[in-house]
Amino acid sequence: MRILVQKFGGTSVKDLACMREVLKKVLRECERGYKLVVVLSARAGETNRLLALAQEWSATPDPAECDSLVSTGEQVSTALFTMLLKDCGVRARSLLAFQAPIITDEVYGKARISTFDQKRLLDMLQEYDVLVMAGFQGITRDERITTLGRGGSDTSAVAVAAALSAERCDIYTDVDGVYTTDPNLCSDARKLERISYDEMLEMASMGAKVLEIRSVEFAKKYSVPVQVRSTFTDAAGTMLTKEDKTMEHVLVSGIAYDKDQARITLRSVPDKPGVAAGIFGPLSAAGVTVDMIIQNSSQEGLTDITFTVSRKELGKALAVVEKVRLELHGMEVLHDAAVCKVSIIGVGMRNHSGVAAQAFEALCKENINIMLISTSEIKISCLIEEKYAELAVRVLHEAFGLSKSPLSA
Ligand code: ASP
Ligand code: MG
Numbered sequence: 001m002r003i004l005v006q007k008f009g010g011t012s013v014k015d016l017a018c019m020r021e022v023l024k025k026v027l028r029e030c031e032r033g034y035k036l037v038v039v040l041s042a043r044a045g046e047t048n049r050l051l052a053l054a055q056e057w058s059a060t061p062d063p064a065e066c067d068s069l070v071s072t073g074e075q076v077s078t079a080l081f082t083m084l085l086k087d088c089g090v091r092a093r094s095l096l097a098f099q100a101p102i103i104t105d106e107v108y109g110k111a112r113i114s115t116f117d118q119k120r121l122l123d124m125l126q127e128y129d130v131l132v133m134a135g136f137q138g139i140t141r142d143e144r145i146t147t148l149g150r151g152g153s154d155t156s157a158v159a160v161a162a163a164l165s166a167e168r169c170d171i172y173t174d175v176d177g178v179y180t181t182d183p184n185l186c187s188d189a190r191k192l193e194r195i196s197y198d199e200m201l202e203m204a205s206m207g208a209k210v211l212e213i214r215s216v217e218f219a220k221k222y223s224v225p226v227q228v229r230s231t232f233t234d235a236a237g238t239m240l241t242k243e244d245k246t247m248e249h250v251l252v253s254g255i256a257y258d259k260d261q262a263r264i265t266l267r268s269v270p271d272k273p274g275v276a277a278g279i280f281g282p283l284s285a286a287g288v289t290v291d292m293i294i295q296n297s298s299q300e301g302l303t304d305i306t307f308t309v310s311r312k313e314l315g316k317a318l319a320v321v322e323k324v325r326l327e328l329h330g331m332e333v334l335h336d337a338a339v340c341k342v343s344i345i346g347v348g349m350r351n352h353s354g355v356a357a358q359a360f361e362a363l364c365k366e367n368i369n370i371m372l373i374s375t376s377e378i379k380i381s382c383l384i385e386e387k388y389a390e391l392a393v394r395v396l397h398e399a400f401g402l403s404k405s406p407l408s409a
Helices: 016-031 046-057 063-070 072-087 118-127 153-163 197-205 213-221 275-285 311-327 347-351 355-365 386-399
Strands: 003-008 035-040 092-095 102-104 113-116 130-134 137-139 145-147 168-173 194-196 226-230 238-241 254-270 290-295 302-309 332-345 372-376 379-385
Touching: 003 016, 003 153, 016 035, 016 072, 035 072, 035 118, 035 153, 046 063, 046 072, 063 072, 063 145, 072 092, 072 130, 102 153, 113 153, 118 130, 118 153, 130 153, 153 168, 153 213, 194 197, 197 213, 197 238, 197 254, 197 332, 213 226, 254 275, 254 311, 254 386, 275 290, 275 302, 275 311, 290 372, 302 311, 311 332, 332 386, 355 379, 355 386, 379 386
Parallel strands: 003 035, 003 168, 035 130, 092 130, 102 137, 168 226, 194 238
Antiparallel strands: 102 113, 137 145, 226 238, 254 302, 254 332, 290 302, 332 379, 372 379
16 A cells, blocks of 8 residues: 655645645545545634634633644644545545544643554555544543644644655645745745755754654654645655765755844853853743853853843743842843844765854855854854844855755855
8 A cells, every 4th residue: 555645734725725726636646546644734824713712711721621622723624625525536534633543642732642543544544545634633541632732733744654654745835845045035045855854953943944843853753755845836845854975965955044032141150060050950940942052261260151042931031040140149141132043054064174164254254243153063053133134144045055056066
């Protein structure tokens, strides 16, 4: 049995006209002889509408009831779409999480899939040619409905593809693939034919929001070939695959940026064991995710520590830091939310040096000051003033020749 998983996002199923486009994509793969699991999101705007309803009813909506509510968006999409398939004479049925079943933990609002009954799904695929599965939802062992977190239908799709050893998981969306950078910022951005899971993780975690990050982690863990493509064109999309030798020839694959950054600097911090733990421990306990961290060399036993957090969490982080400040006499706290992180990503960096120098030079030519730098094997990130974000992305894209075909350089 050749199995393909197709996932369609909210904008692809938003109305009847869009669903008819989805229908064409599904029928085409049926004609090619595939058995299909079609994973659908809620119709565009629906999840937000339901979340707003919950807030209207209660200032602190019960998490389990909230999941029971928001998961209905996907139920509507799958039922409506299955009607279209049946009208075309396709052997199809809709499938909710509890019917699959897709078992998750009990973390309402951000549950993790623990098991999939693949035997049951395979049996159903004997009887049906298309299973239309509700994305985003799961069920606990106690039979309570859960949801997987915003954008979670991508994860549902990749997980079902992994469980059924599907030939491929096609994620249909309103963009036609993964680009070398945000095409809205840089008209030269080029669609990538292929990208490795690790590069995609860096791109996704840094503002190139094409795929939900957990789905990429899942795809990497189970080596699921994933294709990101458009519902509204027939063009091939971008393939996410395991890293291979040819990928190393390309030094830089993409430039990502993230404006959801705020910088906090702690001045005159005593430079002694336990101080960093005394700052980052309470931040983590308060649920604040810290991104970049840098500590200066110390002078006369004092040092400066700078780190970044999500802008949404700046207030919470400052409250935590204020408590620490009261304990550490003389420490000063500065903050700035008008910052942006620009990152250069490429598995080719593993075997090449000089990328950082080239990047810094390109930024320097435009007089863009770098406040913080962090690096990993396949990424260099620079924190800069937010007003230079677009310019920085464009000059880096240009400096690494990303608008040209990757192997022609
Ligand atoms: N409907 C959910 C959301 O809007 C899940 C998804 O679309 O992937 O986040
Ligand atoms: Mg999405």
